[in-house]
Amino acid sequence: MKRLKQHAIWGQRGSFILAATGSAVGLGNIWKFPYITGENGGGAFVLMYLVCIALIGIPIMMAEIMLGRRGRANPATTMLNISQELGVSRLWSVIGWMGVLAGFLILSYYTVIAGWTLEYFERATHGSFRGLNGDTSNALFSEFLADPTRLIFWQSLFMAMTVLVLAFGVNKGLETAIRWMMPLLFVLLIVLLGYAYSSGEFATSLRFMFSFNPEDLSWEAALVALGHAFFTLSLGMGAIMAYGSYMPSTASIGKTVIVVACLDTLVALMAGVAIFAFVFATPGISPSSGPGLMFVTLPVAFGNMAVGTIVGAAFFLMVILAAWSSTISILEPAVAYVTERFGLHRITACVLIGATAWALGLGSVLSFNHWADVQILWGKNFFDSMDFISTNMLLPLGGFLIAIYVGWVMTREQAEHEFRHDSVGLLKVWRFVLRYLSPIAVLAVLINGIFPLLTTVFSE
Numbered sequence: 518m519k520r521l522k523q524h525a526i527w528g529q530r531g532s533f534i535l536a537a538t539g540s541a542v543g544l545g546n547i548w549k550f551p552y553i554t555g556e557n558g559g560g561a562f563v564l565m566y567l568v569c570i571a572l573i574g575i576p577i578m579m580a581e582i583m584l585g586r587r588g589r590a591n592p593a594t595t596m597l598n599i600s601q602e603l604g605v606s607r608l609w610s611v612i613g614w615m616g617v618l619a620g621f622l623i624l625s626y627y628t629v630i631a632g633w634t635l636e637y638f639e640r641a642t643h644g645s646f647r648g649l650n651g652d653t654s655n656a657l658f659s660e661f662l663a664d665p666t667r668l669i670f671w672q673s674l675f676m677a678m679t680v681l682v683l684a685f686g687v688n689k690g691l692e693t694a695i696r697w698m699m700p701l702l703f704v705l706l707i708v709l710l711g712y713a714y715s716s717g718e719f720a721t722s723l724r725f726m727f728s729f730n731p732e733d734l735s736w737e738a739a740l741v742a743l744g745h746a747f748f749t750l751s752l753g754m755g756a757i758m759a760y761g762s763y764m765p766s767t768a769s770i771g772k773t774v775i776v777v778a779c780l781d782t783l784v785a786l787m788a789g790v791a792i793f794a795f796v797f798a799t800p801g802i803s804p805s806s807g808p809g810l811m812f813v814t815l816p817v818a819f820g821n822m823a824v825g826t827i828v829g830a831a832f833f834l835m836v837i838l839a840a841w842s843s844t845i846s847i848l849e850p851a852v853a854y855v856t857e858r859f860g861l862h863r864i865t866a867c868v869l870i871g872a873t874a875w876a877l878g879l880g881s882v883l884s885f886n887h888w889a890d891v892q893i894l895w896g897k898n899f900f901d902s903m904d905f906i907s908t909n910m911l912l913p914l915g916g917f918l919i920a921i922y923v924g925w926v927m928t929r930e931q932a933e934h935e936f937r938h939d940s941v942g943l944l945k946v947w948r949f950v951l952r953y954l955s956p957i958a959v960l961a962v963l964i965n966g967i968f969p970l971l972t973t974v975f976s977e
């Protein structure tokens with residue numbers, strides 16, 4: 518197999534788990550999961566999300582890592598190389614291409630929201646949450662969103678941070694940072710949960726998140742749950758494939774994936790329970806308040822804690838780190854592609870791609886103020902449209918193609934070659950689910966979730 522450049526390998530044991538967890542755990546868990554749960558009715562949505570993680574997320578994650586480790590290159594080249602080796606169409610490299618596109622769109626708006634966490638970290642360190650209530654916190658947030666200059670400043674800084682780490686390469690920057698970040702994040706979430714237990718509406722929150730109302734089930738919510746399962750596990754665009762390509766051949770893929778998926782889900786559920794406990798304890802805030810949920814509720818909680826300044830600052834710092842280890846993984850596939858394919862210097866590639874995604878991100882910045890009423894897709898503003906196209910369409914489509922490729926195009930032997938260290942039973946279940954359940958479930962949700970939207974457009 519032709520390799521254009523020597524590809525990096527994670528240096529220390531456990532680095533893959535940490536890096537994959539770092540990629541998976543991010544704004545998706547702490548910021549997005551609670552607000553989409555709030556918008557989609559609570560318990561029923563949580564259930565659909567858990568089913569998607571188990572039936573679709575875990576098997577596809579195993580497939581993606583397997584492909585990456587086998588190809589040992591960036592996603593597009595990996596798909597091309599493996600397809601040539603198997604003697605199947607080169608068109609399958611479209612999986613890599615779509616991934617680069619999806620990553621690009623996601624990075625553009627992800628850095629905007631990540632920028633908000635920088636602003637809120639600064640506010641926390643200045644003690645500006647003290648004495649906040651629901652209304653004043655809401656006002657503070659709206660005032661921030663109305664100021665595109667500030668949003669752009671933080672967005673730019675976050676993009677620069679992402680480019681910086683990647684410019685340093687995989688091992689030095691990324692690997693070192695995540696080794697202490699992830700454990701600390703867990704400790705902080707437990708502290709937050711403890712506080713929510715003692716001072717928030719904890720029982721109401723649990724009831725909201727875990728009581729199941731069949732009438733809350735809908736295809737639209739299922740589509741959001743499916744998209745989020747991909748988003749939160751960083752699947753469907755080659756990020757995990759790229760990380761898998763740095764994975765030593767001796768590590769067991771199945772066990773690793775289960776650990777990563779469980780940690781990721783745990784963080785999301787903990788963040789959700791804590792945030793809703795504060796939502797229900799704070800008058801003037803509703804669970805369905807959208808993207809601002811975390812930024813409005815938590816400051817109120819921190820502002821009324823005895824040591825709120827420290828806990829608040831530490832919390833937002835952790836969110837920054839979680840988001841940072843995610844943006845890195847979103848940008849990495851495109852950077853790996855450009856450097857390996859065109860021989861561009863790594864630094865040039867990072868700056869070039871980062872700058873383009875930054876420019877696209879300006880549209881998302883404006884959709885929170887000047888362009889708030891500008892609709893791009895189905896009544897969605899620019900930010901929501903970027904999110905919808907990438908998360909709810911491109912990622913599931915990428916995942917579907919990966920499932921078909923690994924389940925049907927590759928033979929059993931070819932597919933299982935990289936799983937030497939996994940149990941036979943696990944592999945049996947994996948292959949069955951990947952061949953039948955995952956693709957059918959993804960298609961069913963995609964068709965039923967997107968079709969009604971299309972028909973509303975044509976009937977207008």
Ligand code: TRP
Nearest residue numbers: 541543544545748749751756843
């Ligand atoms: N999983 C991350 C989160 O939940 C976001 C992310 C990182 C991502 N890499 C990705 C999403 C690749 C989609 C594809 O915040």
